[in-house]
Amino acid sequence: MGEFLVSISLADLGWSSHFARQIDADDAVPMRLDAVHRTRLHATGEAGPVTLVPTAPAGDYAVGDWVLVTGERASKPLTRLTELVRRTAGRESKPQLIAANVDTLGIVTSCNDDFNVARLERYLALSGRAGCLPLIILTKVDTVDDPAPFVRSAEELSPLAAVVSLDATDASEVARLAPWCSGGRTLALVGSSGVGKTTVQNALTGGAEATRTIREDDAKGRQTTTSRALRPTLHGGWLIDTPGMRELRLMDAEAAIDDVFADVLDIAAGCRFGDCAHDAEPGCAVTEAIARGDLAPKRLARFRKLDAENRHNTRTVAEARARDRALGRMYRDVLTQQRRMRGQPPDRER
Ligand SMILES: Nc1nc2c(ncn2[C@@H]2O[C@H](COP(=O)(O)OP(=O)(O)O)[C@@H](O)[C@H]2O)c(=O)[nH]1
Protein backbone atom coordinates (compact mmCIF):
# COMPACT_ATOMS: atom_id res chain seq x y z
CA MET A 1 0.00 0.00 0.00
CA GLY A 2 1.17 3.50 -0.69
CA GLU A 3 4.06 2.57 -3.00
CA PHE A 4 3.26 5.46 -5.31
CA LEU A 5 2.55 7.92 -2.51
CA VAL A 6 5.78 9.89 -2.70
CA SER A 7 4.58 12.72 -0.53
CA ILE A 8 1.11 13.02 0.86
CA SER A 9 -0.77 15.81 2.60
CA LEU A 10 -3.55 15.41 5.13
CA ALA A 11 -5.95 16.87 2.55
CA ASP A 12 -4.89 14.13 0.13
CA LEU A 13 -5.98 11.68 2.83
CA GLY A 14 -9.40 13.29 3.19
CA TRP A 15 -8.65 15.53 6.18
CA SER A 16 -11.01 18.49 6.51
CA SER A 17 -12.04 21.23 8.92
CA HIS A 18 -14.52 18.77 10.48
CA PHE A 19 -11.53 16.84 11.87
CA ALA A 20 -9.22 19.82 12.39
CA ARG A 21 -11.82 21.32 14.73
CA GLN A 22 -11.55 18.29 17.00
CA ILE A 23 -7.87 18.71 17.88
CA ASP A 24 -6.19 21.48 19.80
CA ALA A 25 -2.56 20.53 20.13
CA ASP A 26 -0.29 21.34 17.19
CA ASP A 27 1.80 18.31 18.00
CA ALA A 28 -1.11 15.90 17.43
CA VAL A 29 -0.29 13.58 14.54
CA PRO A 30 -3.44 12.63 12.60
CA MET A 31 -3.46 9.44 10.55
CA ARG A 32 -6.11 7.61 8.59
CA LEU A 33 -6.75 3.90 9.12
CA ASP A 34 -6.33 1.64 6.06
CA ALA A 35 -7.02 -1.64 7.80
CA VAL A 36 -8.23 -2.76 11.22
CA HIS A 37 -7.10 -5.98 12.89
CA ARG A 38 -7.76 -7.29 16.38
CA THR A 39 -4.48 -6.18 17.90
CA ARG A 40 -3.04 -3.72 15.39
CA LEU A 41 -4.12 -0.97 13.04
CA HIS A 42 -2.63 0.01 9.70
CA ALA A 43 -2.64 3.71 8.97
CA THR A 44 -1.29 6.32 6.59
CA GLY A 45 -0.09 9.74 7.67
CA GLU A 46 1.92 12.47 6.04
CA ALA A 47 5.03 10.37 6.65
CA GLY A 48 3.58 7.30 4.91
CA PRO A 49 2.20 3.97 6.10
CA VAL A 50 2.65 2.76 9.69
CA THR A 51 1.39 0.05 12.03
CA LEU A 52 -0.28 1.25 15.23
CA VAL A 53 -1.46 -0.18 18.53
CA PRO A 54 -5.11 0.50 19.40
CA THR A 55 -5.90 2.11 22.76
CA ALA A 56 -9.65 1.41 22.46
CA PRO A 57 -11.34 -1.96 21.74
CA ALA A 58 -10.68 -3.01 18.11
CA GLY A 59 -14.42 -2.92 17.39
CA ASP A 60 -14.43 0.84 18.00
CA TYR A 61 -12.24 1.43 14.93
CA ALA A 62 -13.28 1.24 11.30
CA VAL A 63 -11.44 1.44 8.02
CA GLY A 64 -11.39 5.13 7.03
CA ASP A 65 -11.26 6.43 10.61
CA TRP A 66 -8.96 9.25 11.67
CA VAL A 67 -6.88 8.77 14.82
CA LEU A 68 -4.26 10.86 16.64
CA VAL A 69 -0.97 9.08 17.01
CA THR A 70 1.48 9.23 19.92
CA GLY A 71 4.51 7.00 19.36
CA GLU A 72 2.82 3.83 18.10
CA ARG A 73 -0.41 4.38 19.95
CA ALA A 74 -3.62 5.34 18.16
CA SER A 75 -6.20 7.45 20.01
CA LYS A 76 -9.85 6.49 19.80
CA PRO A 77 -11.29 7.58 16.44
CA LEU A 78 -12.11 11.24 15.84
CA THR A 79 -15.81 11.96 15.42
CA ARG A 80 -16.79 10.71 11.96
CA LEU A 81 -18.29 12.55 9.05
CA THR A 82 -20.09 9.45 7.86
CA GLU A 83 -20.47 5.96 9.28
CA LEU A 84 -21.50 2.73 7.54
CA VAL A 85 -23.07 0.39 10.07
CA ARG A 86 -24.83 -2.91 9.70
CA ARG A 87 -26.72 -5.19 12.03
CA THR A 88 -24.84 -8.44 12.42
CA ALA A 89 -26.42 -11.62 11.17
CA GLY A 90 -27.79 -14.05 13.73
CA ARG A 91 -29.33 -13.58 17.14
CA GLU A 92 -26.70 -11.26 18.61
CA SER A 93 -28.06 -8.22 16.79
CA LYS A 94 -25.21 -5.87 17.50
CA PRO A 95 -24.58 -2.91 15.23
CA GLN A 96 -21.26 -3.42 13.46
CA LEU A 97 -19.05 -0.75 11.93
CA ILE A 98 -18.25 -1.33 8.27
CA ALA A 99 -16.40 1.82 7.26
CA ALA A 100 -15.98 5.44 8.33
CA ASN A 101 -15.69 8.77 6.55
CA VAL A 102 -16.88 7.45 3.20
CA ASP A 103 -17.92 10.40 1.01
CA THR A 104 -19.75 8.42 -1.66
CA LEU A 105 -21.37 5.02 -1.44
CA GLY A 106 -20.98 3.31 -4.83
CA ILE A 107 -23.93 0.96 -5.15
CA VAL A 108 -22.85 -1.57 -7.75
CA THR A 109 -25.33 -3.61 -9.77
CA SER A 110 -25.34 -5.12 -13.26
CA CYS A 111 -27.53 -5.14 -16.34
CA ASN A 112 -28.82 -8.64 -15.56
CA ASP A 113 -30.79 -10.58 -12.92
CA ASP A 114 -28.90 -8.81 -10.15
CA PHE A 115 -30.72 -5.57 -10.97
CA ASN A 116 -33.34 -5.32 -8.24
CA VAL A 117 -35.18 -2.10 -7.48
CA ALA A 118 -36.03 -3.06 -3.90
CA ARG A 119 -32.39 -3.83 -3.13
CA LEU A 120 -31.26 -0.55 -4.68
CA GLU A 121 -33.77 1.35 -2.55
CA ARG A 122 -32.43 -0.42 0.53
CA TYR A 123 -28.86 0.58 -0.38
CA LEU A 124 -29.99 4.16 -1.02
CA ALA A 125 -31.49 4.26 2.46
CA LEU A 126 -28.30 2.79 3.90
CA SER A 127 -26.32 5.50 2.13
CA GLY A 128 -28.58 8.22 3.51
CA ARG A 129 -28.40 6.71 6.99
CA ALA A 130 -24.61 6.75 6.79
CA GLY A 131 -24.49 10.35 5.56
CA CYS A 132 -22.90 9.39 2.22
CA LEU A 133 -23.73 10.60 -1.28
CA PRO A 134 -25.27 7.73 -3.23
CA LEU A 135 -23.87 6.74 -6.63
CA ILE A 136 -25.38 3.86 -8.58
CA ILE A 137 -22.75 2.09 -10.67
CA LEU A 138 -24.40 -0.02 -13.33
CA THR A 139 -21.94 -2.56 -14.77
CA LYS A 140 -22.02 -5.03 -17.67
CA VAL A 141 -23.60 -2.62 -20.16
CA ASP A 142 -21.58 -4.54 -22.78
CA THR A 143 -23.56 -7.74 -22.13
CA VAL A 144 -26.97 -6.41 -23.18
CA ASP A 145 -28.29 -5.02 -26.48
CA ASP A 146 -29.83 -2.00 -24.80
CA PRO A 147 -28.82 -0.91 -21.28
CA ALA A 148 -31.14 2.13 -21.45
CA PRO A 149 -34.08 0.54 -19.55
CA PHE A 150 -31.73 -0.37 -16.67
CA VAL A 151 -30.31 3.16 -16.62
CA ARG A 152 -33.77 4.74 -16.68
CA SER A 153 -35.02 2.47 -13.91
CA ALA A 154 -32.00 3.37 -11.74
CA GLU A 155 -32.40 7.09 -12.44
CA GLU A 156 -36.06 7.03 -11.46
CA LEU A 157 -35.27 5.72 -7.97
CA SER A 158 -34.08 8.88 -6.31
CA PRO A 159 -33.28 12.43 -7.36
CA LEU A 160 -30.36 12.24 -4.90
CA ALA A 161 -28.52 9.43 -6.65
CA ALA A 162 -26.21 9.85 -9.63
CA VAL A 163 -26.08 6.92 -12.07
CA VAL A 164 -23.01 5.86 -14.06
CA SER A 165 -23.29 2.92 -16.44
CA LEU A 166 -20.18 1.21 -17.78
CA ASP A 167 -18.29 -1.87 -18.86
CA ALA A 168 -16.14 -2.47 -15.77
CA THR A 169 -13.65 -4.55 -17.74
CA ASP A 170 -12.70 -1.44 -19.73
CA ALA A 171 -10.44 0.68 -17.49
CA SER A 172 -10.96 3.81 -19.59
CA GLU A 173 -14.70 3.60 -18.90
CA VAL A 174 -14.16 3.03 -15.19
CA ALA A 175 -12.05 6.22 -15.14
CA ARG A 176 -15.38 8.07 -15.39
CA LEU A 177 -15.72 7.31 -11.67
CA ALA A 178 -12.66 9.51 -10.95
CA PRO A 179 -14.68 12.51 -9.70
CA TRP A 180 -15.84 10.39 -6.74
CA CYS A 181 -12.38 9.12 -5.80
CA SER A 182 -10.00 12.00 -6.47
CA GLY A 183 -8.92 15.03 -4.43
CA GLY A 184 -8.77 12.97 -1.23
CA ARG A 185 -12.39 11.82 -1.59
CA THR A 186 -13.37 8.33 -0.49
CA LEU A 187 -15.62 5.99 -2.46
CA ALA A 188 -16.87 2.70 -0.99
CA LEU A 189 -18.31 -0.08 -3.12
CA VAL A 190 -21.23 -2.25 -2.06
CA GLY A 191 -23.30 -4.76 -3.98
CA SER A 192 -23.91 -8.47 -4.48
CA SER A 193 -21.09 -10.81 -5.38
CA GLY A 194 -20.30 -11.00 -9.06
CA VAL A 195 -21.47 -7.51 -10.02
CA GLY A 196 -17.94 -6.25 -10.70
CA LYS A 197 -16.81 -4.50 -7.49
CA THR A 198 -13.31 -5.95 -7.60
CA THR A 199 -13.07 -5.28 -11.35
CA VAL A 200 -13.96 -1.62 -10.72
CA GLN A 201 -11.56 -1.47 -7.79
CA ASN A 202 -8.67 -2.88 -9.82
CA ALA A 203 -9.28 -0.34 -12.56
CA LEU A 204 -9.40 2.54 -10.07
CA THR A 205 -6.39 1.49 -7.98
CA GLY A 206 -4.22 -0.21 -10.58
CA GLY A 207 -4.32 -3.26 -8.32
CA ALA A 208 -4.75 -6.90 -9.22
CA GLU A 209 -7.10 -8.42 -6.69
CA ALA A 210 -8.62 -11.69 -7.85
CA THR A 211 -12.03 -11.30 -9.47
CA ARG A 212 -14.71 -13.93 -9.39
CA THR A 213 -15.48 -16.59 -11.89
CA ILE A 214 -19.14 -16.31 -12.67
CA ARG A 215 -21.24 -19.39 -13.19
CA GLU A 216 -23.09 -18.44 -16.34
CA ASP A 217 -26.36 -20.04 -15.28
CA ASP A 218 -27.25 -17.93 -12.28
CA ALA A 219 -25.08 -14.82 -12.48
CA LYS A 220 -23.71 -15.58 -9.02
CA GLY A 221 -20.04 -15.78 -8.10
CA ARG A 222 -17.82 -17.31 -5.46
CA GLN A 223 -16.65 -15.26 -2.51
CA THR A 224 -13.09 -14.16 -3.32
CA THR A 225 -12.68 -10.77 -1.69
CA THR A 226 -10.85 -11.19 1.58
CA SER A 227 -10.49 -8.21 3.88
CA ARG A 228 -11.78 -4.70 3.96
CA ALA A 229 -9.19 -1.99 3.23
CA LEU A 230 -8.81 1.64 2.29
CA ARG A 231 -6.77 1.77 -0.93
CA PRO A 232 -5.31 4.76 -2.79
CA THR A 233 -6.78 5.28 -6.26
CA LEU A 234 -4.85 6.31 -9.37
CA HIS A 235 -6.86 9.55 -9.28
CA GLY A 236 -5.68 10.87 -5.91
CA GLY A 237 -8.52 9.58 -3.73
CA TRP A 238 -9.49 6.46 -1.82
CA LEU A 239 -11.47 3.31 -2.37
CA ILE A 240 -13.00 0.81 0.04
CA ASP A 241 -14.40 -2.51 -1.07
CA THR A 242 -16.85 -3.77 1.51
CA PRO A 243 -17.03 -7.56 1.57
CA GLY A 244 -19.65 -9.05 3.84
CA MET A 245 -22.31 -6.49 3.01
CA ARG A 246 -24.65 -9.16 1.75
CA GLU A 247 -26.21 -9.54 5.18
CA LEU A 248 -26.94 -5.87 5.09
CA ARG A 249 -29.86 -4.82 7.26
CA LEU A 250 -31.17 -1.40 7.96
CA MET A 251 -31.68 0.05 11.39
CA ASP A 252 -32.35 3.53 12.76
CA ALA A 253 -32.92 4.55 9.15
CA GLU A 254 -36.41 6.01 9.25
CA ALA A 255 -35.38 9.46 8.03
CA ALA A 256 -33.19 7.99 5.29
CA ILE A 257 -36.03 5.73 4.09
CA ASP A 258 -38.34 8.74 4.07
CA ASP A 259 -35.82 10.55 1.84
CA VAL A 260 -35.68 7.67 -0.63
CA PHE A 261 -39.48 7.55 -0.76
CA ALA A 262 -40.05 11.31 -0.64
CA ASP A 263 -42.45 11.01 -3.59
CA VAL A 264 -44.73 8.65 -1.63
CA LEU A 265 -44.61 10.84 1.48
CA ASP A 266 -45.41 13.94 -0.59
CA ILE A 267 -48.55 12.23 -1.84
CA ALA A 268 -49.41 10.90 1.64
CA ALA A 269 -49.24 14.46 3.00
CA GLY A 270 -52.50 15.04 1.12
CA CYS A 271 -54.41 12.30 3.01
CA ARG A 272 -57.33 13.51 5.09
CA PHE A 273 -56.14 11.64 8.20
CA GLY A 274 -52.64 12.16 9.57
CA ASP A 275 -52.38 8.50 10.53
CA CYS A 276 -53.85 7.21 7.27
CA ALA A 277 -52.76 3.61 6.57
CA HIS A 278 -53.62 3.97 2.86
CA ASP A 279 -55.91 0.96 2.95
CA ALA A 280 -59.57 1.95 2.76
CA GLU A 281 -59.68 5.28 4.58
CA PRO A 282 -61.80 8.03 3.06
CA GLY A 283 -59.81 10.89 1.56
CA CYS A 284 -56.67 8.77 1.07
CA ALA A 285 -54.43 10.63 -1.40
CA VAL A 286 -52.19 7.59 -1.85
CA THR A 287 -55.06 5.34 -2.98
CA GLU A 288 -56.18 8.10 -5.35
CA ALA A 289 -52.67 8.52 -6.78
CA ILE A 290 -52.49 4.78 -7.42
CA ALA A 291 -55.90 4.85 -9.11
CA ARG A 292 -54.75 7.75 -11.31
CA GLY A 293 -51.57 5.87 -12.18
CA ASP A 294 -49.34 8.48 -10.53
CA LEU A 295 -47.87 6.02 -8.03
CA ALA A 296 -46.89 2.41 -8.71
CA PRO A 297 -48.52 0.11 -6.13
CA LYS A 298 -45.26 -1.86 -6.09
CA ARG A 299 -43.32 1.21 -4.97
CA LEU A 300 -45.75 1.72 -2.08
CA ALA A 301 -45.37 -1.96 -1.18
CA ARG A 302 -41.57 -1.70 -1.20
CA PHE A 303 -41.74 1.42 0.98
CA ARG A 304 -43.92 -0.42 3.52
CA LYS A 305 -41.67 -3.46 3.52
CA LEU A 306 -38.46 -1.48 4.03
CA ASP A 307 -40.09 0.67 6.70
CA ALA A 308 -41.32 -2.44 8.55
CA GLU A 309 -37.91 -4.09 8.25
CA ASN A 310 -36.20 -1.00 9.65
CA ARG A 311 -38.64 -0.80 12.57
CA HIS A 312 -38.13 -4.48 13.33
CA ASN A 313 -34.31 -4.27 13.24
CA THR A 314 -34.23 -1.07 15.26
CA ARG A 315 -36.46 -2.70 17.88
CA THR A 316 -34.44 -5.93 17.93
CA VAL A 317 -31.19 -4.07 18.55
CA ALA A 318 -32.80 -1.99 21.30
CA GLU A 319 -34.17 -5.17 22.90
CA ALA A 320 -30.77 -6.88 22.69
CA ARG A 321 -29.17 -3.88 24.41
CA ALA A 322 -31.82 -3.88 27.14
CA ARG A 323 -31.34 -7.64 27.60
CA ASP A 324 -27.56 -7.18 27.92
CA ARG A 325 -28.09 -4.46 30.50
CA ALA A 326 -30.59 -6.56 32.45
CA LEU A 327 -28.24 -9.55 32.39
CA GLY A 328 -25.39 -7.35 33.56
CA ARG A 329 -27.52 -6.10 36.47
CA MET A 330 -28.59 -9.60 37.43
CA TYR A 331 -24.99 -10.81 37.30
CA ARG A 332 -23.83 -7.98 39.56
CA ASP A 333 -26.69 -8.65 42.00
CA VAL A 334 -25.75 -12.32 42.23
CA LEU A 335 -22.10 -11.43 42.84
CA THR A 336 -23.03 -8.93 45.54
CA GLN A 337 -25.25 -11.50 47.19
CA GLN A 338 -22.56 -14.19 47.07
CA ARG A 339 -20.02 -11.83 48.59
CA ARG A 340 -22.43 -10.88 51.32
CA MET A 341 -23.22 -14.51 52.09
CA ARG A 342 -19.52 -15.41 52.21
CA GLY A 343 -18.73 -12.45 54.47
CA GLN A 344 -21.45 -13.11 57.00
CA PRO A 345 -21.96 -16.01 59.43
CA PRO A 346 -24.64 -18.42 58.19
CA ASP A 347 -26.72 -18.23 61.38
CA ARG A 348 -27.17 -14.49 61.09
CA GLU A 349 -28.25 -14.92 57.48
CA ARG A 350 -31.26 -17.00 58.54
N1 LIG B 1 -18.54 -8.24 -19.58
C1 LIG B 1 -18.38 -7.70 -18.37
N2 LIG B 1 -17.92 -8.46 -17.37
C2 LIG B 1 -17.77 -7.91 -16.16
C3 LIG B 1 -18.09 -6.55 -15.92
N3 LIG B 1 -17.87 -6.28 -14.61
C4 LIG B 1 -17.41 -7.43 -14.05
N4 LIG B 1 -17.36 -8.41 -14.99
C5 LIG B 1 -16.93 -9.81 -14.77
O1 LIG B 1 -17.77 -10.35 -13.76
C6 LIG B 1 -17.04 -11.24 -12.94
C7 LIG B 1 -17.19 -10.84 -11.48
O2 LIG B 1 -16.51 -9.59 -11.27
P1 LIG B 1 -15.91 -9.19 -9.84
O3 LIG B 1 -15.23 -7.90 -10.03
O4 LIG B 1 -15.11 -10.29 -9.24
O5 LIG B 1 -17.24 -9.01 -8.98
P2 LIG B 1 -17.40 -8.75 -7.41
O6 LIG B 1 -17.82 -10.04 -6.82
O7 LIG B 1 -18.49 -7.73 -7.28
O8 LIG B 1 -16.09 -8.27 -6.87
C8 LIG B 1 -15.61 -11.22 -13.44
O9 LIG B 1 -15.44 -12.32 -14.30
C9 LIG B 1 -15.54 -9.91 -14.21
O10 LIG B 1 -14.60 -9.95 -15.24
C10 LIG B 1 -18.59 -5.77 -17.01
O11 LIG B 1 -18.92 -4.58 -16.89
N5 LIG B 1 -18.71 -6.39 -18.23
Ligand SMILES: [Mg+2]
Ligand atom coordinates in the same frame (compact mmCIF):
# COMPACT_ATOMS: atom_id res chain seq x y z
MG1 LIG C 1 -14.96 -8.90 -5.27
